[in-house]
Amino acid sequence: MSLQSYLEAINLEISKTTYGESPEELYEPIRYIMDLGGKRMRPALTLMSxxxxxYNWQxxxxxxLAVEVFHNFTLMHDDIMDQAPIRRGQPTVHxxxxxxxxxxxxxxMLVSAYELLLTVExxxxxxxxxxxxxxxAEVCEGQQLDMNFASRDDVSEEEYLEMIKLKTSVLLGFAxxxxxxxxxxxxxxxQLLYEVGLNLGIGFQLKDDILDVYGDPEKFGKQVGGDIIENKKTWLMLEAIKKSKGTPSEKELNKWLTATTFDAKKKVKAVTEIYDKLEVRPDAETKMNEFFDKGLEALKKLKVSEDKKQILKQFADYLMERES
Amino acid sequence: MSLQSYLEAINLEISKTTYGESPEELYEPIRYIMDLGGKRMRPALTLMSxxxxxYNWQxxxxxxLAVEVFHNFTLMHDDIMDQAPIRRGQPTVHxxxxxxxxxxxxxxMLVSAYELLLTVExxxxxxxxxxxxxxxAEVCEGQQLDMNFASRDDVSEEEYLEMIKLKTSVLLGFAxxxxxxxxxxxxxxxQLLYEVGLNLGIGFQLKDDILDVYGDPEKFGKQVGGDIIENKKTWLMLEAIKKSKGTPSEKELNKWLTATTFDAKKKVKAVTEIYDKLEVRPDAETKMNEFFDKGLEALKKLKVSEDKKQILKQFADYLMERES
Structure with missing residues (x-):
């Protein structure tokens, strides 16, 4: 099976699925967010596995699909909490x-995810x-930690990795x-497959952090530098804060982190320059590769034919190399 | 078993239940809302049944408890949507x-309800x-309909009964x-017990509508007249609109329904007087009794000893006669 065949099957299934009819205000937003697209990474992982x-993967x-519906439920609620106006280039539901x-x-949607799960034997x-x-529950814990971190300036690397593990990786592991x-x-x-997903998931999120700063605006699909504008405590930011201690960049970085009014473009440019000077990007890439490697190590231990592992390896490569 | 023993067992179980530890902002509100009390009607119904x-009801x-946790989850989210500041005399979670x-x-909380349900055999x-x-899903549909009705002035009795069936009764049926x-x-x-709950539930909600207007402020626990102030399309209001057609009360009622600024006390007094003049309360009580009777009819058909049915009958009486 190719990734393409899985994705086609998933998208066909999504197009066939109905969540309910009336009242329209309740069910139309579900169809809307499910139709916005996305990588469909989570359901693809379930089918590959x-x-x-x-197993007759069909x-x-x-x-x-339950995993994809759950993921989109978290996006719908997170977007309210984060007051995000745009999701995949379209207005958010709220x-x-x-x-x-x-x-x-x-x-x-959360209820629908449970209903879809009841189709297993x-x-x-x-x-x-x-x-x-x-x-x-862990995904909710991750989202709460992420919100808590916004108002803290003493987040450690460990805490950050724990947060993205909960918010993003456990669901890939579950898939x-x-x-x-x-x-x-x-x-x-x-258990091994769960570990594969957990580690690829952390690598995946670190890649996201990197793309948010260094992505090609033409390909990325989101505003490049969004995390910098919002003072998000990403891995890159935490590393920059750590590495800048005692250097001239410390004051400069702090100036941008505490500025209440600023030109967004200037801030993104200045902070990116600090990242470059401190060589934060290669550190992040090393860290990302560590987690991808850990995931692939777990995959190696799995007792299935190399042939069967191939597609998951390719998928991991794609996640690592992707530009959006 | 007496109702009191069930309620004691439920409250003990609630006090022993933990939903999670960290982060605190996620789990503390669950303990808070579960500790606010309430009639614990839904879990009591499950145990009686x-x-x-x-069956060893313990x-x-x-x-x-899953049903009570789910009910409190809907209160937590409904209170955000309704911008309600107070719940059972205490600040709402939001x-x-x-x-x-x-x-x-x-x-x-919704996830926790599913986890508690997994304890069945x-x-x-x-x-x-x-x-x-x-x-x-039906409870969510009922809440959406309730919100939709707020901005409509052509809600029919049928639509109203369908809305309270979804928002309130199906959960009593499920319990x-x-x-x-x-x-x-x-x-x-x-199936019969589901019908008992469904009909008692509609009767219960009609009683709520009546208490909201005619409750004793000392005993009711909520602001008497709250529904009138908010122009809620309760059964009494719909009946008053219908019965006032072509009478002098029509204009008077319409004046209060369209008033943008008003003295809340005066509005409650005036609309209650219209209800009295149109004799809307006895109509509502007749309707309420119809549903309670329907529920008790279904109970009659149930093939269990009279002795076993007794507590549920007493409970229905209490719901009908209650003052809060």
């Missing part, structure tokens, strides 16, 4: 409708929902784990 | 913390979660159904 154990489509609609539609339901509950559970894999393989 | 089929405690905290804590999990999903499923009741009994 199921297929590794010779039977896992609805469960795979902007297009209003925050109440985004709260309530999001709630129904009966003997797997309890385990799947138990693991999903844990993952969902792979889910496919393996569905496909009746043994416990060791299930 | 389980006990009807000679084993159903965590599942019963007031005490902020709306973001209320969104995210609510999300985790394995063979019931799929059915229980499937029915819970349907109920949860009774859940106990019966857990206790391995036959499908006919499960």
């Amino acid at each position: 199921a297929n590794m154990f010779l 039977k896992a489509l609805k469960a795979a 902007e297009k409708w209003n925050p109440n609609v985004a709260i309530l539609s999001g709630d129904v 009966d003997r797997h339901i309890k385990r799947v929902i138990k693991r999903f509950n844990k993952t969902a 792979l784990e889910l496919g393996a559970i569905i496909a009746d894999a043994d416990d060791e393989s299930i | 389980a006990n009807m089929f000679l 084993k159903a405690l965590k599942a019963a 007031e005490k913390w902020n709306p973001n905290v209320a969104i995210l804590s609510g999300d985790v 394995d063979r019931h999990i799929k059915r229980v979660i499937k029915r819970f999903n349907k109920t949860a 009774l159904e859940l106990g019966a499923i857990i206790a391995d009741a036959d499908d006919e009994s499960i």
